[in-house]
Every structure is written in C-alpha cells, then in structure tokens.
Amino acid sequence: MTSLSLIGGHVFVTGGLAKGGLQCASDIGAEMIQVFVTNPRGWALTAGDPEQDAKLRESGMSSFVHVPYLVNMGSPSADTLEKSTATVRHGLRRAYEIGAEGVVVHTGSAVSQSREDALRQLHEHLLPLLEEIPDDGPDLLLEPMAGQGAMLCATVQDLEPYLTALDWHPKAGVCLDTCHAFAAGHDLSTAAGVKETLDALHAIAPGRLKLIHANDSKDVCGSKKDRHENIGAGHIGIEPFGELMRHPVAAGVPLCIETPGPIDKHREDIELLKKLRDREER
Structure with a gap:
C-alpha cells in the first residue's frame, strides 16, 4: 500500500x-x-501575527506558503530582482514562523536577457537564499510554468539546468502544477503520459517532488496557456489524477487544488480527488 497523499487547497485567510x-x-x-503570507499581487511585505502563527503551527495542519506572483528571480530589471529576493526571503522566514513545509516560487522568466544570463543570476541571488534556510526550515519549491514567453522552466526537462544553477541544493524541491505541465507539452490526459512525466521527473530530480498543484486545464496539451479548470471539467480529465496518485514518485506527496469557482466548487474538487485516492488504496 502506498503512502496516502493529503489533499487540500489554497485557502483565504480573511x-x-x-x-x-x-x-x-x-x-x-x-x-x-x-496560503499567501502577504499581498499576492504587490511588493508590500506583511508582518506576521505571533498569536495567529502559533495557532496555525499548533493546529497540526500541514501548510505551504506561495510567494506573490510578481516575483521573478530571472528578471533583467535590477529593481524587480531586488524586490523578488526580498519577497522570497520574507516568504521563507514567514513559512518558518508558521511551521510550513515548503515555500512555492514560480521559476520565472528571462524576459529580455539570455537564458544563460538568467540562470547565472539564479546562482548569484537565489542560491544564497537556500543557504539561509535552517536545517529544520521549509524547502523552497520550484514551480515550472506553462511555457509562455521566455519562461526559464516549463517542462520537467527544464528543471535540470535550473537545479544545476542552484548547485542541486538539498533545500531546492519541486512543485508540479498539472495544468502548467500539460500546457508545456506533457500529456497528462493519458496513463502513459502521467507515467512518462513522473518517470522523467524521477530520473532528473529524484526525491525532490514535495507538492502537486492539482488543476485541470481549460486548454489543450501544449497550448502554453496557464488557465486552470476544475477537476474533470478540462482537457486532462478525472482519471489521470488517480494515475498520478498511484505513481510511486507521487506517493505521499500532498495535492493542492488551485481551481476556479466558489468554495462549493473547491469542496467538490477535493472530494473528487479524495475518492480517487481512496479508490486507489483499496
């Protein structure tokens, strides 16, 4: 019997x-x-509330932090790079304070500079942040994107040069977003495609998959469009998520939905994933 994956979602913290x-x-x-621990669409860094931090830590709820969307460690803009560095450092510190297991960061874009220069920049600015993480602190989870524009990392194969730029630091993990991977060209709509993708991930970065963003896709495989859909309502379909949980590389790895709609839709998506998980365990 494989280890059970916890299933949950991105939550509002009002x-x-x-x-x-x-x-x-x-x-x-x-x-x-x-959770977001600061404004997801701005640069202002929010201080934590020690009482709330303690309550979340003591609740026993498994938690992850997602840094704001503006962060781009590959940006040629000195201002963006400086703010991105400060924001990732803040996210790692806040994650440590709430007892989170990982901090998710988008792998970013080279924008107008060369990929080589952007990767060199990661080595100079992101690697030191990994070095600052305490041994009992969270992992920094790299989330490949859908492949649009000059994105530094979209396919599983793109993780190899990215992790190389970070000296394969032990605190550098991976967050696999199913919609992003599908958009980047990994056909997760079939059992064979799920196996091929996770086998490739294991070959390149064994043991580094720490979180899965479970999202269906509004667009077809290879579209390079990052548009999430509810589970089973998009081009990936329902059954591949069961295949995903059954694969040994994903055993015990938490699944977090980032699907559209109100709370009722989120509950439905989570219930559906739980049924797939529990069916696989029987």
Whole structure:
C-alpha cells in the first residue's frame, strides 16, 4: 500500500492566517492548505501575527506558503530582482514562523536577457537564499510554468539546468502544477503520459517532488496557456489524477487544488480527488 497523499487547497485567510485559513480549510474539506503570507499581487511585505502563527503551527495542519506572483528571480530589471529576493526571503522566514513545509516560487522568466544570463543570476541571488534556510526550515519549491514567453522552466526537462544553477541544493524541491505541465507539452490526459512525466521527473530530480498543484486545464496539451479548470471539467480529465496518485514518485506527496469557482466548487474538487485516492488504496 502506498503512502496516502493529503489533499487540500489554497485557502483565504480573511480574519487571520489561522482563524481564516483553518475555517476555510474546514469549509472545503482540506487536509492540507496553501496560503499567501502577504499581498499576492504587490511588493508590500506583511508582518506576521505571533498569536495567529502559533495557532496555525499548533493546529497540526500541514501548510505551504506561495510567494506573490510578481516575483521573478530571472528578471533583467535590477529593481524587480531586488524586490523578488526580498519577497522570497520574507516568504521563507514567514513559512518558518508558521511551521510550513515548503515555500512555492514560480521559476520565472528571462524576459529580455539570455537564458544563460538568467540562470547565472539564479546562482548569484537565489542560491544564497537556500543557504539561509535552517536545517529544520521549509524547502523552497520550484514551480515550472506553462511555457509562455521566455519562461526559464516549463517542462520537467527544464528543471535540470535550473537545479544545476542552484548547485542541486538539498533545500531546492519541486512543485508540479498539472495544468502548467500539460500546457508545456506533457500529456497528462493519458496513463502513459502521467507515467512518462513522473518517470522523467524521477530520473532528473529524484526525491525532490514535495507538492502537486492539482488543476485541470481549460486548454489543450501544449497550448502554453496557464488557465486552470476544475477537476474533470478540462482537457486532462478525472482519471489521470488517480494515475498520478498511484505513481510511486507521487506517493505521499500532498495535492493542492488551485481551481476556479466558489468554495462549493473547491469542496467538490477535493472530494473528487479524495475518492480517487481512496479508490486507489483499496
């Protein structure tokens, strides 16, 4: 029997990180949560509330932090790079304070500079942040993107030069987003495609998969469009998520939905994933 994966979602923290986050988790039936610890669409860095931090830490809820969308460690803009560095450092510190297991960061874009220069920049600015993480601190989870524009990492294969730029630091993990991977060309709509993708991930970065963003896709495989859909309502379909959980590389790895719609839809997506998981375990 494989290790059970916790299934949950990104939660709203209105009213406080613990108060709002744990209530939202209860409302959608989440066994784990992902949170923002600052404005996801801005650069202002929010200080934590020690009381809320302690409550979330003591709740026993498995948690992950997602850094704001503006972060781009591959940007040629000195201002963006400086702010991105500060924001990732802040996310890692806040994750440590709430007892989170990982901090998710988008792998970014070279924008107008060469890929080589952008990767060199990662070595100079992101690697030192990994070095700052305490041994008992969170992993930094690299989330490959859908492949649009000058993205540094989209396919599983793109992780190899990215991790090389980070000296294969032990605190560098991977967050696999199913919609992104599908958009980048990994055909996760078939059992063979799921196996091929996860086999490739194991060959390149064994043991580094720490979180899965479970999202269906509004667009076809290889579209390079990052548009999430509810589980089973997109081009990936329902059954591949069961295949995903059955693969040994994903055994015990938490699944976090980032699907559209209100809380009722999120609860439905989580319930569907739980049924697939529990069916695979019988």
